[in-house]
Amino acid sequence: MTNLILLNPEIILAAAGLFILLAGAFIEEARAKLLFHLGTISALAVLGMIIAHAAFSAYGAGTMWILDPGAQLFKFIILTATVFTLLLSVNYAAIQPRHIGTYTALLLWASCGMMLLSGAMDLIYLLIALELISISCFILTGFEQKNPRSAEGAIKYFLMGGLSTAVTIYGISLFYGATGTTSLFSGASAVGLHLNDPAYLMGMLFLLVGFGFKISMVPFHFWAPDAYEGAPTPVTAYLSVASKLAALGAMMRIFASVIPHQALNITLLIAGLAALTMTLGNLTALFQTNIKRLLAYSSIAQAGYMLIGLVVADPIGRESVFFYALAYLVTNMGAFAVAMIVAGRTGSYELEAYDGLARRSLGLSIVMVMFLLSLAGIPPLVGFIAKFYVFASAVNSHQFLWLAVLGVVNSVVSVYYYMNIARRMFFLESRDTSPVETDIYTACVIGITSAATLFMGLLPETFMRLVKDCVSFHL
Amino acid sequence: MSLLSLIVITPLIGALLILAIPGTRIKLIQGVALVFSALCLVLSGQLYRVFDTTTAAMQLVQRVSWIPAFNIYYYVGVDGLSVALVILTALLTVLAIIYSFNITLRVKEFFFWFLLLEVGMLGVFVSLDFFLFYVFWELTLVPMYFLIGVWGGPKKEYAAIKFFLYTLFGSLLMLLGILALYFNSTPHTFDMVELINQARLLPLTMQIWIFLALYVGFAIKIPAFPFHTWLPLAHVEAPTGVSVILAGVLLKMGTYGIMRVSFPALPLATRWFMPFLIVIAVINIVYGAFCAMAQKDLKKMVAYSSVNHMGYCLLGMTAMSAIGFNGAVLQMITHGLITGSLFFLVGVIYDRAHTRDIDAFGGLAARFPIYAGLMIIQVMASLGLPGLAGFVGEFLCFLGAFNSWPYYVGIATIGILVTAAFFLRMIEKVFLGPFNEKWAGLKDMDLRELIAIVPLAVLTIVIGIWPRFCLDLIDPTITYLVGIIK
Known part of the structure; x- marks a missing residue:
């Protein structure tokens, strides 16, 4: 059928x-x-x-x-x-x-x-x-x-995308050469049969690299x-x-x-990449002066946190990634929506545009602070629950406790650049004091995402059940 | 809804209400802030009335399932360790709000953050679920950041972010410690009471790691040497009302956390760490005192004296006996009252003279008798004059610690001497001697300032004369606590 x-x-x-x-x-x-x-x-x-x-x-x-x-x-x-x-x-x-x-x-x-x-x-x-x-x-x-x-x-x-596709195709051809099938799920591609086959392993690694480009994992994040x-x-x-x-x-x-990385023995490699991704993303974000670039590097770092769950890969780890994805969806969307509104009014994506925003539009500033705090992982917002989930999986695994510790250090670093925007909005003055209006469509997006950021943080139970179901019924 | 939930939620309602009021209605905003914080104080007065001083068990408990997926509860309750701190928090917040009526810049935001801060602080002291505790703990962070950063002094931005980063680093490490406790309990739980029963059976190495993770979080808040560098900066830059809360309540969250969780849940590690803790306590006392002595800025001096006084608190905790623990808890309360009012008093003079330089004044006692009188009471209390509140706490701390650590206590007494020295020197320079005519036009304290400070002075004297007023609340729990640690 x-x-x-x-x-x-x-x-x-x-x-x-x-x-x-x-x-x-x-x-x-x-x-x-x-x-x-x-x-x-x-x-x-x-x-x-x-x-x-x-x-x-x-x-x-x-x-x-x-x-x-x-x-x-x-x-x-x-x-x-x-x-x-x-x-x-x-x-x-x-x-x-x-x-x-x-x-x-x-x-x-x-x-x-x-x-x-x-x-x-x-x-x-x-x-x-x-x-x-x-x-x-x-x-x-x-x-x-x-x-x-x-x-x-x-x-x-x-x-870069073309390159990543080429790498992916090469990986697929190696996989096919080793297993004789392109199906991930057939008996022929079972991990145990091919563990000693370098072509198989290379194929999987190339696939990993291909995905690395897509999720902007360091060192494939330059684009x-x-x-x-x-x-x-x-x-x-x-x-x-x-x-x-x-x-x-x-x-x-x-x-x-399907093909667990533990079986391929590349867990440590992925762990290293996760560590690199969050650290480099955060350290580079510190020096950005453009909100879009800042959020770009921040999203690289966020991918690093999510990869922790992939590294752990036990049920809690997988749940944590699913939950993190939900949290990241509402928080990052909201942050970009605010960035768009501010740029639409001031004509600039530079961070200076945020100077004194609290005086011009208190509501928008408070909502932006919410998104930023959620990205930084401060309770009671959803970003905190997501980070909590990821760190919990790492602590539970014992083996990857070091990733959790590194995640903690990174979170502290990230607060510096997230709060730098809050600082500009609340502590500084701007020459232009006219209010920043939001059109109805964007207001709708900001309203939904900010409500979700708060309520998914206060009452995360429904969504935790959801991701638990997703993981336990995984085909 | 239980009384405790009511106490926590009252300021939250006030904060949300303030958010709904237009920013130009300043009187209304101040009124709402005052009414809700006062209501919270009234409720905590009721708490004092219904609190049963004959039992060590958790009281007024409310437990509602919150996140069953992680077995997390909304679980609140108080015992002798926390009840006095709850009341202290409510009291200091009302007084600080009254004092802060002189704030004219962005009034709406100020009182919104202030009430939110109160929610966080009260929540920390009543939470019995470690996850809930953590959420409230972090909830104090953001309001404090804005309160320092918007309404603070010249270096406010740097002070605000330094405070934020320091505390966040500590609390995230604490989160890892909490998670470790969680995953080492069966069934997995964040229930503090349950964790205390289970975690004490963990092997020593595990206990040491968890203790360390929790300790960093708590020590940064106390602040214990070498994590204290954020404090003088934050204190000096913060507006008066916020400094009062910072010194009076926020620092106590650290010592409270150690006594609530670290000691009873990890007794093996506690014993292992004791030799380090006593050294840290002594450094806090002596080093804090000498730093205070070196300051020319009145507020910075009081800030460093806080480092010194929290050292006494740590000293009492290292005694591992009922006397020392009682002293430590009492010291938390009295330090809140005394240092809180010292920060108010420093604010009073700064609002008038726009300087805090100790050398700039002189002979104020004759012209400002009320101000001088209140200041002298609080300074004497702070340096430990018998008959005032500070003495009782300090005495119990030293007495308790002397049994276990006689030599260290001997060194720590240097701290007392130095404290007396710098406070008396300050009195001499500011209040005695020839009057500096530059300040001839200044007025003595007005009603708003008196309302903010006099209750604290009265309490300082009352506790000094009749400490059982406070100790009776604390003692049963402490006796129980010492029992389970030993």
Whole structure:
């Protein structure tokens, strides 16, 4: 049985993208914003489908793809991020009306690729999903045509992305050479059979590197700050949340449950990379003067914390990554939304734009402080619970206690640059004292994400149950 | 809802209410802050009334499941160790809020953060679930950061972030210690009472590591040498009301944590660490005193005297006997009262003269009799004059410690001498001698300042004469505590 029906959400999303692309060619420029709403509605509809089948598990087409609560969770995260991104885009000035159709369609297709990725069980299928994501995201990054930074970011992203794809394909071919199959889940690819085969191990390592690019793991992170800085801000938010988490979800599936990294004996390698990722991300973020670059490096560091859960890879470790992904979704989206609003008013992404923001717009400043504190992991916000979860898994494992200690030191470092923004907002004065207004769509995003940041921190039980279910029903 | 939850939630409601009031309605904001903090004090007065002094058990307990996935409860209760600290917190907050009515800059935010800070402090003292404890512990951090950073002195930003980073580093290490305790209990629990019963059976090496992780978190707060460098800076830069809370309540969270968790839960490690703790206590006492002596700035002098006085507290704790522990807890209370009012008094003079330089004054006693009288009472209490509150606590600390560590206690007495020296020298320079005519136009204390300081002076005298007023609350729990550590 091919079970194509399992791909209905992805198919619907892709078709909606196609329709919007076509509609974009015919719609009047004055009404083009309608396409954003169309995109939002289709993403919401698909989101509804995912939620309705949240606890569903099945295989498709001889285990090319699977459906399980874990995959559904990541699809939920991806689609929520897509909805937020579309809402942020509505009043983003740099997107020209005649390109709105293309923009929305690309965003939906990228999301479609990410959804495919989160259920991938076959390397060819996985590669197609990755390519769909990458190509859509390259174009989205370069979407600000008048901004040379955007083009620069897109080119860098494209070159590095191309390299990562090449490495991934090479890894897949080695894997195929060693096992005779591209399926991750068949008897032929079982770890025990190939442990002494260097080609197999090299294949897995190359795959790891390929994913490393996607989640901006050090030392494969160089593209991220430039791409993030150049891309239109909603796209930056999308890249830092959806793209990263989707790749992380796939990584969790492959390296923490299907072919455990402990069996491959690369646990220490991943632990080292996690340590490097959080440390380098945080130390570099200290010196940033541009909010988008700062958040880019901060998101590299956040990936490092999440990797701790992957390193530990026991049930608590996997739960912690899933929970962290949820926390990161709402917190980072919110932070980018505020950054976009502030830049829209002041015209600058430099940190100076935040001077005296508390006087201009107290509500916005308090919400931003909430997001920053959540990223730093201060209770009672959701970021704290997420870090608590990750550190708990590391402490529980004994072996990786050192990662938790390093995580602690890193959290302290990160507070310095996060609170530097709070300092600018609350302690400094600005020459311009006019209030900063928020349009209704962005206000909606900020409202939802800030409420989630607070309430998921105060009452995390529901979500902890959710991630526990995801891990225990992992196929 | 139990009385304790009510006490914790009252300031929170006040804080949220203040957030809803437009920033221009300054009188209303001040009124709301005063009413809610006063209500909290009234409730804690009720707590004093209903508190049963004959038992060592946890009282007024409320336990509601919060995060079952990690077996975390909203679990509050008080015993002799915490009840007095809860009341002290409520009292000092009301007084500091009254004193802070002179704040004119961004009033709304100030009182919002202030009430939020009170929630955190009260929460720390009533929490019996370690996770909840940690959440409240961290909750004090952010308001303090803003209170120092916005309303502080010239180097406020540096002081604020230094305070934040120091404390956060400690508390995150503490979090690892808490997690280690959690994963070493069966079934896994954050319940402090349960952890105390279970963790004491852990092997020594494990206990030492956990003790160390917790200790760093607590020691930074106390602040114990060598983690004290954030304190003088934060104190000097903070506005008066905030300094009072910082010295009066926040420092106690450190010693409270050690006595609440580290000692009873990790008795083997406690004994192993004792030789280090006594050295740290003596360094705090002597070094703190000498540093205070070297200061020309009145506020910095009081700040270093806090380091010195928290040393007495540590000294009492190293005694490992009922006398020493009683002394340590009493010292926490009296230090809160005395140093709290000293910071108020320093604020009073600074508001008028805009300087805190000890050498800039002279002969103030004759012109400002009320101010001088209050200052002299508190200074005498602080340097340990019998008949005033400070003496009782210090005496018990030294008495308790003398049994176990006679030589160290001998060295520590240098600290007492130096304390007396620098305080008396300060009295001499500021209040006696020829009057500096530069200050002729200044007025003596006004009603707002008197309301803030007189209650503390009265309590200082009352506890000095009748310490059982306080000790009766503490003693049953301490006796029990000493029993389980030995």
